[in-house]
Amino acid sequence: MTGHDVYLLSPEISLVGLALLVMALDLFVERKGILPLVAVVGLALPVALSIVLWNDVHSEVDGELVGVFGALTVDKFALFFKFLVLGISALVLTASVDYARRLPRLQGEFLGLILLSATGMMLLAATTELITIYVSLELTALPLIALSTFLMTPRSSEAGLKFLVLSGISSALLLYGIVLVYGLAGSTYLVDIAEVVKEPLDPDLAFGSYALLVGIILIVAGFGFKISSVPFHMWVPDVYEGAPTPVVAFLSVASKAAGFAILLRVFYVAFPALEVDWALLFAVLAAISMTLGNLVAMVQSNIKRLLGYSTIAHAGYMMVGLAAVASRIENGGDAAGPSSLLFYLGAYAATNLTAFFAIIAISNKIGSHKIDDFAGMGRRAPVLAGVLGLALISLIGIPPTGLFIGKIFLFTAAVQSDLVWLALVGVVNSVLSAYYYLRVVRVMYMTEPTSEEKVPSSVPFRLALAVSALAVLVIGVAPRLLTWVTDVAALPLMP
């Protein structure tokens, strides 16, 4: 490990340091309220280091810095995800101040584990070697599993255990896939694999060889678990329902973003020659995920389960960006598959965090996650209800919100890749989804409140909510602010 490697890893190293610091402080300080503050303020260091790296990468001719024996590639793509994950972490930590305070113990661990998982996600976006990818993936997942059990209730423990077992199975599948690919290519470096698989080995066979066929499908299964794509999605509703809500918020956006980061990296860097085959696979999974997620969401009565199925549907929309490969060569513009996927991830992060934050505040007060118990929130908590409504409108894809523009970009990319059918499935699904999202809005505004009590919230929480809600609107009104970075971030993936 050279000094250069340390420099490349500096955001992650500082983040681990921060996590350890928070956990150590927990042992000494009496006033636990200071812990979230330290965590959030401490994030400034990795952010600053990432900015330094961005400037450095920007001045490189080929736009990347490679280190740690070639296993780590810091380019704008990786840095985009570092910023995204850091931003999400900052918001989640700020918003869970009230929540963490009510935990019986282990408050420092709660914050520290979130930071450690974030470290894994940041590494994941930058790795270009299969073993490192696997290790980063485990670093991402294990803290989240521990966090899922933090409520210490039977439900929460059950969620954690299910998460652990299924995550283990998916890791095993992923490793199996990696082994097969390594067996064929003789290397675990993505660039070397791409060199071997320059063209399909046997043009008559899908993916060119049986080893790759099985290997790639197993890799898709492993990553598909992370992004909650059908048929690897079944853990999602149970974990969402049982785990602490701030953890779910973090899981639903950060973990998903990291999953997509590594999918994009592996498939665009290692297997561009086989894109006809895997693009079709993603297209079909996309269509199934959206449809299944939306249909099952319709019959949910628990808001967290509803958002669980909603996130499955959104994984479907996002996979449209993976499938829309043909658009990437003709245009480097906004509508190219990967850059529109990055845009969608950003807008989705803002939107889903907004929704979860509002739900955290409301259900803290009413002590329930039943949609029917949200009755009359329009009057009891006008700001929270309004913001939740905004997030739901964005999830449907109605202007002037971020996901409206995001869907336009994704579906345009699909059309340009001759996937008109997929775009149509996406549009029909968006309409379907309005049914269950608007049902929540209807309950909040059109039914009588069961009590007149107001819903309180703390200042840091309001700040996080305001930032995320504002981001939903700003991305929707001035998409340029996001596209300028997603456009350059997607470039390293382009051949």
Place this chain on the structure above:
Amino acid sequence: MISEAGIWTIFFLPIAALVIIFLVFRPFFYRRPDLASLVLISALTAALVLSVWTLKSVIQEGPLTFESHSWVTIGDMEVSIGLMVDSLTAIMLVVVTGVSLMIQIYSQGYMKGDPSYIRYFAFMSLFSAAMIGLVISSNIIQLYVMWELVGLGSYLLIGFWHHRPAAAAAAKKAFLVTRIGDFGFLLAILYLFFNRAAFLDQGLNPLNIADIHAAVPLIEAGTFAALGGLGLTWVAVGIFAGAAGKSAQFPLHVWLPDAMEGPTPVSALIHAATMVAAGVFLVARFFPVFEASNQAMSALAIVGAFTAIFAATMGLVTNDIKRVLAYSTISQLGYMMAALGIGAYGAAIFHLFNHAFFKALLFLGAGSVNHATGTFDMRYMGGLRRVMPWTYAGMLIGGLSLVGIFPLAGFWSKDEILGHAWNGGSVVDAVVFSLLIISVAATAFYTFRMIYMTFHGEFKGGVEAERSQQPVASPDEPGRKVHLAESPVVMVLPMMVLAAGAVVSGYLVNPQRGLFEIPVHWFSSFVIPALAAEAEILPLNRGLAAVTMIVAVAFIGLATAVYLRGRRVPKGVEEALSPARQLASEKYYMDDLYERRIVARGFYRYLGGFLEWFDQQVVDGVVDALGWLSRNVGWALGRLQTGQTQSYAMGISLGILVILVVYLVWG
């Protein structure tokens, strides 16, 4: 030269006023409403200064071009936001900010004591910003957004006293009727959008206004892959539909008289000087497109000229002073449209410019009269010239200018339009000329009928007399009581400023001979090159001017005889005219046609009835079936979610197997 930021500031000043009024003054300073109006007045003063600076820059440097800013790119289409500042924009900026400033000053007096005083100025800020945004837009989408915001501002202000059913209904009517026209405009935009391939081939963007201008010669030369034949005509017709809605041209004029339910300064600003002129502005903005299509130009000319005479006849018989002015506005807008239709581009904009001053003045005068008498019904006024000498003088100047009496502003622009029609020589020109010259006669008559009924003779009791005779009269516009006195200085002063404009704006900006530093026909020669249009500049036709003056004076004389001297019209003539009078009083039964026949019967009963049946039987059936299906499929799929970890693992394995098998069998 003014910078790009300077021009954007003109737009953002009223926006800032809106934000400050809503976020600071409404919650915290509601006890001091007068401060809210000062915010807007100072913003508009600064905006006016910047607008004058912009005008100066355009005069010195020609049209200003700035890089546009990309807003969003979708596929191959880039939608940008930018500034298009040519002479037309510069003049509109000065008119909008200048007139708006005068009217806000006046509003301080007129709206004094209104419980919603602060909301009034917030809406006025919104409207002013949208109007400014409209005239500076360089992109058709940007323009369309502003166009709709202007419509929203108008809706909010017409319905300002929303507790009054008539005001609420009028606001709704204005919104719906203009929306019909806007739909045409939207279709034109979509038509351009769907023909984008041809534009992109030439390196042009079909949404940029300058690029649309640049495409027109290519289309005419046949070197353009689309929009040949009637293509441009469709675009022009769509744009004209939007313009006709906003500018209240026949047959979409019905909303403007009703819009008089709004506060009078609103009528002066929105429904006389600026928003209704936006339609004329829109046609002027896309003038090259119109010029390329003879059919569109003829339609423009005929609709405009017909509207001019049609509205004027309704003005002859109306007793509500604001409605007389509303019909007069429709009629004058018809002049402008007709002028554009016969290619008299410079004359049309010149008339728009002058009209903004004298019509705003007349409306402010009407508001002032209302302030004193509490009513708008001229039958209960009379004799006010002694108590309100300043208002009387202002109204007289505005009226004479409107009629087109030498040497007031209206004379110069109206004669220029008539001169173009006279010189044109085609059938359309002849029709336009004859309709417009008849309108001159009608204008002279109704204007002086209004002045005599209001200011001469004996006072007939104002709102108190009106209430005693028509107890259902609408309630509470501020000061709905008789209070016979001149209005306060804040109201009189803006009227005097506008009166000065109404006197000199005609000759000063477009002199027939060199005047001080101002060259001959400065205004026309300033506006026209903006488009490189084929419009020509005509010298004043003295013979023609004499004829129109004689016509105007003759009909003023007729009005004098009937309304001042009280001469009875011979019985035979009155009986002969009575059906026509009835027809005009009933607004040619067009409200009846629209509301009773088309909307109530056509839409509600027949179309609505059919759609209800279709909705109940077909649509609901399908939707219910689909809903039932999706919920049950959802429920069935939800059953798979057993909660058992082993079944989830099984799901994953089965999924992988299915994918593998599919690839092996069909791969």
